[in-house]
Amino acid sequence: MIDPRVASGLRDLLPAVMIPRERMLQTFRETFSSFGFVPIETPHIERMEVLTGKGAGSDEVLRQIFEVTNKGGTPGELALRFDLTVPLARFVAKHMDEVGVPFKRYAIGSVFRGERPAKGRFREFVQCDFDTIGTDSRLADAETAQIIHAALAAADVPPFTITLNNRKILDGVLETLELSGKSGLVLRSLDKLAKIGRDGVTAELARPAEEGGAGLSPDQAARILDFAEAGRGGPAVLDAAEASLGSNPRAAQGIADLRQVLHFLEAGEVPPGRVAIDLGLARGLDYYTGIVFETTVDGWERFGSIASGGRYDDLASLYTSRRLPGVGASIGLDRLLALLEEAGALKAATSTAPVLFANFPGVDPAIAVRLAARLRKVGIGCEIYPEPIQVGKQMGYGSKHGHKLAVIVGPDEAAAESFNLRSLETRHEDKGLAWSVLEDSVHGALELLDNGRLPS
Amino acid sequence: MIDPRVASGLRDLLPAVMIPRERMLQTFRETFSSFGFVPIETPHIERMEVLTGKGAGSDEVLRQIFEVTNKGGTPGELALRFDLTVPLARFVAKHMDEVGVPFKRYAIGSVFRGERPAKGRFREFVQCDFDTIGTDSRLADAETAQIIHAALAAADVPPFTITLNNRKILDGVLETLELSGKSGLVLRSLDKLAKIGRDGVTAELARPAEEGGAGLSPDQAARILDFAEAGRGGPAVLDAAEASLGSNPRAAQGIADLRQVLHFLEAGEVPPGRVAIDLGLARGLDYYTGIVFETTVDGWERFGSIASGGRYDDLASLYTSRRLPGVGASIGLDRLLALLEEAGALKAATSTAPVLFANFPGVDPAIAVRLAARLRKVGIGCEIYPEPIQVGKQMGYGSKHGHKLAVIVGPDEAAAESFNLRSLETRHEDKGLAWSVLEDSVHGALELLDNGRLPS
Numbered sequence: 001m002i003d004p005r006v007a008s009g010l011r012d013l014l015p016a017v018m019i020p021r022e023r024m025l026q027t028f029r030e031t032f033s034s035f036g037f038v039p040i041e042t043p044h045i046e047r048m049e050v051l052t053g054k055g056a057g058s059d060e061v062l063r064q065i066f067e068v069t070n071k072g073g074t075p076g077e078l079a080l081r082f083d084l085t086v087p088l089a090r091f092v093a094k095h096m097d098e099v100g101v102p103f104k105r106y107a108i109g110s111v112f113r114g115e116r117p118a119k120g121r122f123r124e125f126v127q128c129d130f131d132t133i134g135t136d137s138r139l140a141d142a143e144t145a146q147i148i149h150a151a152l153a154a155a156d157v158p159p160f161t162i163t164l165n166n167r168k169i170l171d172g173v174l175e176t177l178e179l180s181g182k183s184g185l186v187l188r189s190l191d192k193l194a195k196i197g198r199d200g201v202t203a204e205l206a207r208p209a210e211e212g213g214a215g216l217s218p219d220q221a222a223r224i225l226d227f228a229e230a231g232r233g234g235p236a237v238l239d240a241a242e243a244s245l246g247s248n249p250r251a252a253q254g255i256a257d258l259r260q261v262l263h264f265l266e267a268g269e270v271p272p273g274r275v276a277i278d279l280g281l282a283r284g285l286d287y288y289t290g291i292v293f294e295t296t297v298d299g300w301e302r303f304g305s306i307a308s309g310g311r312y313d314d315l316a317s318l319y320t321s322r323r324l325p326g327v328g329a330s331i332g333l334d335r336l337l338a339l340l341e342e343a344g345a346l347k348a349a350t351s352t353a354p355v356l357f358a359n360f361p362g363v364d365p366a367i368a369v370r371l372a373a374r375l376r377k378v379g380i381g382c383e384i385y386p387e388p389i390q391v392g393k394q395m396g397y398g399s400k401h402g403h404k405l406a407v408i409v410g411p412d413e414a415a416a417e418s419f420n421l422r423s424l425e426t427r428h429e430d431k432g433l434a435w436s437v438l439e440d441s442v443h444g445a446l447e448l449l450d451n452g453r454l455p456s
Numbered sequence: 457m458i459d460p461r462v463a464s465g466l467r468d469l470l471p472a473v474m475i476p477r478e479r480m481l482q483t484f485r486e487t488f489s490s491f492g493f494v495p496i497e498t499p500h501i502e503r504m505e506v507l508t509g510k511g512a513g514s515d516e517v518l519r520q521i522f523e524v525t526n527k528g529g530t531p532g533e534l535a536l537r538f539d540l541t542v543p544l545a546r547f548v549a550k551h552m553d554e555v556g557v558p559f560k561r562y563a564i565g566s567v568f569r570g571e572r573p574a575k576g577r578f579r580e581f582v583q584c585d586f587d588t589i590g591t592d593s594r595l596a597d598a599e600t601a602q603i604i605h606a607a608l609a610a611a612d613v614p615p616f617t618i619t620l621n622n623r624k625i626l627d628g629v630l631e632t633l634e635l636s637g638k639s640g641l642v643l644r645s646l647d648k649l650a651k652i653g654r655d656g657v658t659a660e661l662a663r664p665a666e667e668g669g670a671g672l673s674p675d676q677a678a679r680i681l682d683f684a685e686a687g688r689g690g691p692a693v694l695d696a697a698e699a700s701l702g703s704n705p706r707a708a709q710g711i712a713d714l715r716q717v718l719h720f721l722e723a724g725e726v727p728p729g730r731v732a733i734d735l736g737l738a739r740g741l742d743y744y745t746g747i748v749f750e751t752t753v754d755g756w757e758r759f760g761s762i763a764s765g766g767r768y769d770d771l772a773s774l775y776t777s778r779r780l781p782g783v784g785a786s787i788g789l790d791r792l793l794a795l796l797e798e799a800g801a802l803k804a805a806t807s808t809a810p811v812l813f814a815n816f817p818g819v820d821p822a823i824a825v826r827l828a829a830r831l832r833k834v835g836i837g838c839e840i841y842p843e844p845i846q847v848g849k850q851m852g853y854g855s856k857h858g859h860k861l862a863v864i865v866g867p868d869e870a871a872a873e874s875f876n877l878r879s880l881e882t883r884h885e886d887k888g889l890a891w892s893v894l895e896d897s898v899h900g901a902l903e904l905l906d907n908g909r910l911p912s
Contacts, residue, residue: 001776002774004772004776007499007501007502012497012551013497014551014555015496019495032808034837035838036808036839036840038807039475039477042462042468043462045522047463050460053458063527066525067525069522070520070521070579071521071570072570073570090460095468099470099471099806102843112501114529135842135843139842143842146825267826268828269826319459319460320460321457350494350555351492352488352493353490365595369595369720370724372724373725376490381490381491382490382491383560386599387591387593
């Protein structure tokens, strides 16, 4: 016998997890589509060179790469993708003449990183990315945040906050402090503010250049941190920032851009309470150049951001000389589902069909097949128990899996062309209903159940 | 610059392909769910031992396996899955206590085979599998064919035929010829009848045992081929087979089982014209033991089967001592889409949203954002052009991508709270419609377009 375990760091997804997951993915697809984003798919396997080109992935990600070799192939040539951004960059470089700009694409798929296995960290996980390529438009910036809002709201995610910043504002702060050359190091430290606190960031910023640090004086660090900490809240923080930084053209541009985005978000009916400004939000990745976003579920900030992204100046510079600016975001499906599960916000059903037809011993199952086909035609999913075992056991199967109603046709009902309709939650049973009212009866009972008014 | 090509035998899927593909996958998911099948997902990466266990895959498939290694990992331990059946077997062996039987699962995902690259053959392709595990029921056999029918019909596949057989009948034929011990060899040859013709199969069956053949006499081969060729058609072929084979218990059981399945298919409203019997249909795979199916699109038989499967006695014997009989099928998404494309049955739109809002130079785009949000609320997808370029160019973008309508709000319309509604196909434009009738106007125009009555 071969041990049926999965490899270390990987996992099977069982129906109780998959059912809400599929529902959520479909919600995301419909939301992306409703804004005119189109799906693309790239292979899970890419040429190694494409994935490891300078700047394609961080050193950490490249250390975690999975190499792929087929029999007779040359080792080192192929690997599994570690995100959907590098494949997007390659895709647009290759197909830009065909797809044209603006190109609004979404992609949903597994990515692979050979991280050290740990609780809640898997070596294969799903990313849901959407990007608008080939435009510098503020409208596209705002739309990205609007879609994060629309997708999460449609997926019934509990109250959440989308936090915005614009990199240009922080760039302006660093310019006024004459620290522009150290921007990468400073922003990466600033990103850790929530995690390691003000003292931790100050210590990191002070680390001397010889040790790979930014070598900031305590005063410089304090001014950056003061600015970041004062810059959290509603649109009013932009006024304050303007007062202190308005003479710096980059910062002024960043502030104006953010105001424009807030204007569009209001027009898009994103509730103001769902949007926050955080002028210290840096997003570590070097390639962001304008707006940046993070999204946390209120009260569950410790789970980190469930939807993040930003604007970049040049997506595909590794693969084409054509400059392709864009803006996009990624929703972390697995993290979001883990959060919802821990918050008790996921329904635990393991059934996709609300109705279970009993397979009554001695009754021709073709009757159930015929009645079930009628219900499916009006959009009601039905499962027929495959074997004519004791009906009580069949009802137990239905209760265990979360079917709501059972339709039972015994020999007497078959002769009378009638059925019994049982609620699997309350065990209430309506008896002797005529086949002619099947659709209406089942529809009515499901409506009552959905409204919480169980027949009893 | 790094060359942005994909690795040999792999491909990018562009929006024109992905949009119908996503629609079809969603149709399949909804169909599987409407019969009570639940989704599961297993990792793309499996332990090598699981994939290469005796009988898990054919020698050919095992030669095509992609090995996976992460930095610091041991070579030879991991590989990419080559189908969804072996992972299903491992899954049920591992999780059977949790999921219970009957277990009706579907799974949709990429599988990988390092085949020699050729036109229309890819090293990564998608399988859509559904199986009912843990029951010997004829109802489950029939339901499998019923779902193939429901899924393909819902996906608007042109007229197709589901061909059925039961392995027990062929087993009975071989028993009467005292050839039971050669069943595997004979069935694999018989499977090639359509491809290599009667003479080809006869020659293959005659090949002597020393050369790995079945060593049949011309008379034995003729009797098998006569039986197979006479056994194609409607339910009447079962009567003929019964007359010639009825005394053989295995064949009689197979014939009775098929009749039961036809009875359930009729109850399930599968049109009789969509179902054919072919008593020579063998399906090469050794593990089928009862019903087998294949599905071809009428007139496109040369594409081969687009949905195939059958009943097996024991799914997971490599991984558990528990006997798990079942029945299932796999829809070949990529083959089906290639066929539909060649048959001209795929719409070529590259847009997911029917409405394009112009971004009129000099008009606040927030107006479009607000009106588009209203349309999305009533279920109409909208895209806003991200930049205020010349409106004619924006219309060109909409025409190219297959948007149906454009909403245009210029400075005059903005002042009058009105809009112009242009058909991007006919260029007909209704002018000066009030914002208050936006939803109704757009909805009405889309309905006219869908019904082919274009405003002109």
